Amino acid sequence: MEKADISGLPLRLEGDNVPMVSFKKVTKAYGDLVVLDALDLDVGQGEMVTIIGPSGSGKTTVLRMLMTLETINGGVIYVDGEPLTHMERGGKLVRADNRHLRKIRSKIGMCFQHFNLFPHMTALENCMEGPVHVLGLSRKEAQERSEELLALVGMADKRNQHPSRLSGGQQQRVAIARALAMRPKVMLFDEVTSALDPEVIGEVTNVIRQLVGEHNLTMLMVTHQMGFAKDISDRVCFFFGGRIEEQGTPEELFGNPQKERTQQFLSAVKEAT
Amino acid sequence: MSYLEFLSQYGDRIVSGTLITVALTVLAALLAMAIALAAGLMRMARNPAVRGVATVYIEIFRGTSLLVQLYWIFFVLPLFGISLEKFTAGFVAVGMNLGAYGAELVRGAIQSVPRGQWEAALALNMSPAKRMRRVILPQAILIMLPSWGNLLIELLKGTALVALISVTDLMFQVKQINGTTFMSAEAFGTALIIYYVLARFMITPFMRWLEGFMMRKMGRA
């Protein structure tokens, strides 16, 4: 698995219309369990792609690999045309070192199912941490940027609260502001509403809706909210067994699914809600 | 003198010392468990006097050193008319000391048995004693067993102090051997290894086994 052939893959992606994110033959396995099986997936600049599928289908792994939280067993991931998981050495792609990872990673932001706010920092401090200590902004600049974003997610009045004082929906909105404060080109949303009480899901999905309208961000989202996925996505991918079973526009995928597994999954979800 | 010669010459004394250490550990452990159960339950009694006695006992034994307690029991208690032979004084001191720590484990474990279990036992109209014995304690034992593994290792280590009142345990023997041969690395090193083996290859596996046994008995495995 380690030695999966990547020799045929380009050192970088060039030309018009280079996708923002590109998975090429990406494979991930834990021991014998193959989670992703030679995945090919392109996400265009500014595109909103939603990944749906049963649990264990590998959908969260896609985001986690893109954020470099998981190592990759085979293939290459490109971000903005440059390899993320690998780097060029003497005309060949070799495994990326920490410096390269840090450089490419700065283009990606992520929001987690359980928010993962730093509990000992206030909402504002959470947002300022990265801009000050990673991007090297002055505290003043970082604070202005953070306050602006907190206002965008409707959390300006809670900026001096610690996470323990905030509801789940409020914490998730702060987490979105925190990720945006790094000015990423790609935003990843990993089941951001799954840990929330039903009545606050709307406040988080509304923020994401707003981002689709206002920012030229590329977004990848894993969600169980089919209605939300249908409203907001440019494209929906249905994952099954570590592969993309079917993909298309929301109208195509939800309205007229071609594959049997997709139909089964969608009708099972419909019954549950 | 090579290490092998050292062992052949002093092996007997080291073995006899080890046996005394094991005997002390077993007796002290039994005493500690009995005290822990009694003091732990008393600590949760409704009667403030009963609770007070247990609290004072626990605080005194946890708040001072085992060595101080050992000397006090061995040198001072006779003045109150209670003379304990040194071997007895030794395991009593160790047992009473670790019993105080064990009492807190008992209390903690009983308190962490879910509230619903008390209520269910009450709903079956069990007497308080029966509730404790039939429903709560078995579950509490399972909760506290892992901590008792550590406590028993502390207890084994504690027995080494009784050498200071001349109980002829392992520690005492190697101290004597060191005094006559000055082969300190061999004498003390051997004892360190024996204590380590007793702790890691006797106590720990035994407690693991006991945990598994209790789990099966309670249908959790």
Next chain:
Amino acid sequence: MLDWRWDFTWEILPRLLAATGNTLLAAGIGYAIAVVLGLVLALAQRTPFKPLTIAVRESVEFIRSTPLVLQIFFVFYVGPQFGIRLSPWTAGMIAIGLHYAAYLSEVYRGGLESVPKGQWEAAKSLNLSMSRTYFRVILPQALPPSLAGMGNYLVGIFKDTPMLSVIGVAELMHTANAIGSETYRFLEPFTLVGIIFLLISLPTAALIRLFEAWTRRKLGLG
């Protein structure tokens, strides 16, 4: 039955109080060694270099499973066998410092492991550097859960200092023993030692609990 002698009590009290100073000093030095060395031992077990990790892990297990009093003898007597002569104080501080470093390393390890994995992931997603992640994100959260254990071992090291008397460190127990063998009176010195230990360890334990609560509040974790 009992003849507690107050005049004798007042006579020996100053000597015991002076020795209490030595006891506190020994506990303080030993603890300082343990706090620093313990962190080194804990971090050494997080390095990706497996042989080091395993060696440190096993050494910590060994130290925790064997009696401190034996370790004190070992350090004090084995040195001279190889031509290194250590004073009772030096040998005692090495032994007790190392013993409690092993315990504290476990406390730190528990504290570090109690920080949810998501915190590491969030730090990574913000591209924070390794040192920034440790010092600003992980350690502040690992500290409060470690404080209870650190406090317990501060009281623990204090209560274990009497063992230093076996190699002749003139702390409280050593002094009480000396008084006993000079005067053949054990009741007062040993009882006073017990009381002194209680008077120090009980309030200290209470203070540590307050400090712990205060730190949690201070870090906004309460």
